[in-house]
Amino acid sequence: MSPLTWILGLPLLAAAGLCLVPRTSKGVLRTVAVAVTAVVAWMAIDLLLGFATAPVGRGGYRFVQQIPWVESLGISFFVGVDGINLGLIVMGAIVAFAAACVSWEIEDRTKEYYVLLMLMTGGILGAFASLDVFFLYFFHELALVPTFIMIGVWGRGERRQSAAFQITLYLTLGALVALIGLIALYLQSGVRTFDLVTLTDTLAANPMPAARQYFIFPWLMFGLGILVSLWPFHTWAPLGYGAAPTATAMLHAGVLKKFGLYVLLKVAVPLLPEGAKEWLPLLAWMCLGNILYCGWVAMRQRDLNQLIGNSSVAHVGFVFLGVASLTTVGVTGAVMVMVAHGFLAALSFALSGFLYRQTGSLDMGRMGGLLKQLPFTGTVMVMAMMAGCGLPGFGNFVGEMLVLFGGWKSDLLICGGWISFRWFVAAAAWGALIVAAVYMLRAVREMFHGPIGETWRKSNDPTGAWRRLPYVVLLVSLLALGVAPRLLTDHIEPSAKLIVDAVERSRPAPHLATAPGHPIP
Amino acid sequence: MTDVLFYVFGGLALACAFMTVANPFSRSPVASALFLVLTMVWLAGLFVLLHAFFIAAVQILVYAGAVMVLFLFVIMLLDLKEEERRHWNRFGVGAGFITVGGLLAVLATTIVRSHAGAGLTPELEGTTHALGLALFQRYLLPFEAVSVLLLVGMLGVILLSRRDLK
Amino acid sequence: MKVGLEHYLLISAGLFSLGLLGVILRRNLLVMYMGLELMLNAANLALVAFSRYNKNLDGQLMVFFIITVAAAEVSVGLALIVALYRRRQSAHVEDLTSLKF
């Protein structure tokens, strides 16, 4: 049995198990949740450490396990890791642990909360571990619903219900649009299977006609784009995260949101290379919208969560840029950004959640001097914000740097070659180094520097090692990635290269006219 | 001769049907019911012209006899007056007429254009004997099902009109 | 003109339309119901005519079933209308709008 099955199965089992625990024993609920996520995190780290030596299974994946599910539809439960989802699984498991740790703040309906949290964790890890396209989607949806309910029930603020609904509808729309694309991919591949390895092999040998790829790719690109808050489909993110309970925001912004990027990178681009080449220039424009436009929007925010939300949207732009660059360096960087930003977003939302509990407000105008009042929180938050503006030493820097390096070498033609992709890189670098620094430093200045805000005089740091543990774990993960990026990049690179090669190798298949009976969609 | 009878019966049936649904002189349900009875009778005449004697008889017995008596009985029981509210919703009436006109147009054009009767001659004699045989041989299943249906109808009437509500 | 199948069918189409007109325009439930009976009778006429011209008895058998079913339906329907009238003292569709939107 693959450890992956355990990694995604344990939280789901725990969710079922927690249903049986009486609702009054909150301690048991908490302990089980923390223990399960800790075990899962430990297993995931073990996965990372044992990755290099593990035997290579089908399709170059390791730790594979495949169980037929609905054979007549070509669906099987199929898990495995390569360089790309390895980091995401590890990140997801660690963030889940941190999220379980910060959940001590939940007092109301604890049982339902932990059941949903475990469900969400299992879904998230399953989504990243699955190598069956159907299950990819399946687990993602499985993780989404707890998100909505958690925002609605345990969320904060007056507008949490409308926020929960907006996020529900918006993400459902994105997921369904992507689902159409995935189904089209499945049907058009000719093999009628959702097995990613078979799909990849088949489509590498017999690529789909270019015209069909042009048609299918945008469904995936826009559908997944909505899931990842691609500009201009991003407005749900700050709103939703502003209203979400801490753990949900951590898990969603940190991990689940990466799903769209992951599928784009793992499924859409390599399986539809011609479609990718056709549409990625548009993606490049849109990711500038993320990086610059959302950066500017973030500059104007007065509420900490809105700021983090918008900055998280902005960071996602780098992943898109890396994907659009279609170079090994750029794609590796994109994956790195995904992982690092996962930790960062989780850390930021964990801290903002903590701050919110202090006074029930995240209005930065009313804060000030918190570095003195809350030295621990303040220090960690300042470090998180520094990581957010791409400071070396944190994983984000490595990722963003690789994206920029890769992007410069990209030969993607924008507007028929009139505009060099290098301008996009320059603009992205401006967004990373200047715009991000502006809003982050302004926030630090307002929140942590200067004289102390009146309403914050009674606030306290988290006390005790357990309370501080989640923040430390996330911070250490970020630092580890920044200091020793080869922990991941060595694994990512070969997989990224495969994807890039798949696109480069692709020759447009003979035009569709040669395939009778199938008019071009 | 039969053609003349056809036009007489058919014209009267249509006229009575019109009087049933849109009597310009009276909105009384009783009038409608009586005109409906007449329509049934003329229809039975048409059935006779089509040599469906048994059906014609059933038409008179069941429809004109039983069903319409039931209607009249209920009307009397409820002591229904004329439809009091006479303010016609002009839009509704217009739309209704357009719809019905549209339906009639569709049906008529289809019937005329499809030449359904082309090359066909009236041949079949709907003898009671043949009907009975078919009913109790090939059509035994729906026949039995109708018996259950009648039972359901009976049950329903009893349930709906039973006075005591336990 | 020689009377043929089309003539019967046109009569039946006319009856059907008139029945529908009754359902749409009349507000008394009973009269509406009469309109429905008219529509069924139109179908009967068409069936009998087809039966005769198609040399197939099935049409007449269908009429037989329709008449029977209609009788059952009418009895239940009228009982229902009576039951409603007992509670609402009205058989007007406009008084029958407590369930809406």
Added chain:
Amino acid sequence: MQPETLAWIILALPLLSAAGITLFTRRNAGLSAAVSVTAVAAAFVASVLLVLSYRGLHIPAGECLIASVNWLNVGGLSVELGLRLDSLSNVMLLGVTGVGLMIHIYSCGYMAGDPSYARFFASLSLFMFSMLGIVLASNFVMMFVFWELVGVSSYLLIGFWFERPAAADAAKKAFLTNRIGDFGFLLGIIAVWASLGTVDFLDLQRALAADPQALGAFASLAGVLVFMGAMGKSAQFPLHVWLPDAMEGPTPVSALIHAATMVAAGVYMLARSFFLFELAPAWPESLGFLSGISALDVIAWTGGITSLMAALMAVQQSDIKRILAYSTLSQLGYMVMAVGCARPEAGMYHLVTHAFFKALLFLGAGSVIHALHHEQDIWKMGGLRSRLPVTYWTFLVGTLALCGVPPFSGFYSKDGILAAAETRPVLFGLALVVAALTTFYMFRLVLVALRGEPRDAAASHAHESPSVMLWPLRFLAIASVFAGFWGIDTALKRGLGMAGASGHEDHGGFLAGVFEPFGHAPLAAFLGLFATGIGFAVAWTLYGSHPVRDPLPERLGPLARWMRDKFYFDEAYAWLIRCTHDALAAVADWVDRWIVAGMFVRGLAGATDVAGRALRLVLTGNLQTYAFLAAAGMVVALWIVVL
């Protein structure tokens, strides 16, 4: 011990100290200071050992020792965590650890009693780590990494008293301004890597030596982009605005960061990657209008303009630290100009000597401020010669060195720069004017602040600082005096592979060394001295009589106001930012709020909701309506089918 090991130790010590203080000893102020000082002292000792054990400072150009582990290796981008040991870095090592040690020791006294004593030393250690990282970096990416770390540690140090809005703002400003430079730096690195496939200095140098056209059309652009990094860090025009504000930090920080080390990093980087700037001018097509201008031209003129502008601003400042800050700016401009005149060793030489005497001056100023209970206005000082004798004399030594009076070290290094500028007459003239201005504002400072009578009660009750602060002053004074004779210039020439590196190695005797500048570049030496003299004369005329107020504004009129207000750069930039980023942010926010989130998202949701509410009105409850709708639907379907 292997030199590589030593180098690793040198780099690691401050990091360990920073981490240790933060994690373990932060509640114990004394212990934290001890840890930090010990670490930097050990680093200094190790540097000395390194220089002694490994062919000293005399490593021939092109040879160097590289210790590295691979940090990142992705598809053609291989980045080593590499330490490069050659003359250039060794000189800087000694300078940085030496001055750093003095400043650490001094800080023990200066910061005594501050509630965040431990945090201060942790930040200092972090800064030392980052700075040593820059010095030792063997490739561009590593340098950029430490470059950024230096930026953030300076942010922490400038904003050390973060409760003060001014300090917090200054820290933010410093970081952001630096970031603009870093933006160019990073793009420059990327451009170089994209063409040459490596980021390692040595490989790059070799590649460019083998094929000077290797960078193609990006040659000059890459140079200018990389130079942008130096522009930010070394506070060159137009990114100079952060440095004076950075004086809001504690004075030792000003001495360490804004005099000796951090601001020098830019110059160091220019020297390190000098091979990049030497290339013949070549621009991409879209920048064709710049053809003919080489990267060096841009550098030289930027340096020249900065030095003049800063010197002019310094003339009308009244805050003791700001005067020194502008002086630093001006001197940095000098150094950059020297690099731009293709004489990086001159710039580096000045950098080293400047590190000594500017650190000395800042620490002296700190001593004065400390004695006057944090009074920084020179017009409230005066008469400190007798009350703070050690401070006074060491400060005077620093001043003389800065003004370039022989035989103080500044004379030699400055002479090198003037000699370098001889090839560009306009710049040479400009440099001379700056030399005169330098002497003028420094003696204005000395005459007003230290000599004469106390103008304020605090000044009259001043006491000399504790000896823990004075000893660093003394050591630095000695270095300021004698640094000109330690052969730093030749070491640098070797390190940079300059012509004539071996020529002056065995010149005869000490005296010959003292007067050496007059020998090989007499014009520069004499004119330089002359300019100094003029500056001193004007200063003595105006301030020798110890006026109570500055007589200069009356004579200069509006120009004085412009100089005092720093030529309104801050205001212009503020306006510029308001017009660009803030305006864009406002627009983006508005669009986001009302168009994207409002009109599209919420509008769509609202429209759907309204549609739903409207549509259900169809269900009037009236049976007849239902029948009509059903029949109508049926008829429509029939029409569609039949027609």
Added chain:
Amino acid sequence: MNLWLLGPEVVLVLLGLSLLMMDGVVPTARRRLLGHASAAVVAVLCLYALSGHAGLPEPGYAFGRMFVLDGLAVFFKALFLCAGVFVLLLAADMGDRLGSGVTEYFVLTLFALAGMLLAASANNFAVMYVALELITVAFYVLTSYQRSRVASLEAGVKYLILGALSSAFMVYGIALCFGASGTMQFDELAAKSAELAENRLFQVGMLLVLGGLAFKVAVFPFQIWAPDVYEGSPAPTTAFLAIGSKAAGVVLLVRLLGGVIPELGLKWEMLLMVVAAVSILFGSLSAIPQRSLKRLMGYSSIANGGFVVLGLAAMSKAGSAAVLFYLAGYLFTVLTAFLVVAVVVERLGTDDFSALAGLHQRSPLLAGALAISMVSLAGVPPLVGFFGKFLVLKALVEQGTALPSYFVLGGIAIIGVVISFWYYFGVVRAIYWNQGPEETSPVVVPPVIRMALVGGVLGILFLGLFPGSVWDAAVAAVALLKF
């Protein structure tokens, strides 16, 4: 004569008759047991239908080929019987509130069930008509069963008039079809279907027949009765309407479009697409502002009917199989929902959303079951609704290569699903998010209902997690269709 093929129908009728006779014998207080007993019998029948008829190599015919037992029929019979079990249990629980005697309710349910089984096997217009009328007439009574409530009577009358209207259309359609083809037998029609597809008289007739079936499925243009009737009827009736009556329409639609007149179906795919799109949009949009749970289910039923037609509109075996699976999932989901609704209406007296507030405290089981069924209806894995929608969409996309309008339809389906999240999660919100009223006394759920609820939820989960077997059965069931 293969009478045994009609086994389940015969047993149901006999069961109904014996219940009628026992009504006088069994004391009033214990009549509820009759419901439980008949539910048990129906359950046995269901198992029999599943096991005994499964794997029929060839379709079996009876009564001169008027009755056909093929895979399609078996699949739906199992479906109807399964629905019947739930409805009978529910009715037994609701007995006290039904008013006019609970035994008759069981009997009518059983007869309607027999009609449904017959409809699934109909191979002749006359059988089809009689079977449908059997269902309809039984439902006239079942909807208006609570005579003491005006709403129930009103629902009955609305169902009566519109049902009669639709059957009038259907009868006229049958007449035209008969006239154009000269036969009432489906298999004879199928033999001539290619030439009939061009016959305009036949087209009009068949369209009228389909219109009559649209009433059963509650799709455009005969969709409009659903919310009112759902709201007014007693909860067991609504449940039965939502699944049983709808499925009866669907099985005939599938049989006609797929087995009898595929040529015409292909011609009309655009029409079906419009019907599906309008139904989905109408149902989904109008459901948004609903506050009454039963009424909401009425609108949702329209939207789901739209999805069913969507699968049919794909005009492929995959589409039809998807429809079958969809209905199987819909069965459990809707029945679970109505079990909860019935209990809520009975115990709390209203089905308004406000009554649901605090339900999660008063009865976690009810709250959980309702939430799960709503989430499943919305189409979220691992619940069955997701897989059903997935299959329907897959069938659509499959056809999209041939006709791009299918992608437009897919887009409309997506919009429909998104909107459906809106109102289904509105229910979830009402249950969990809103602070409940002061009343926090637990809601007692009788053990039988509790079992049924658990069964329903398990069905939702099981079909969602292991859809393979049912999907394969659905595929086998449509194997004989002629797409």
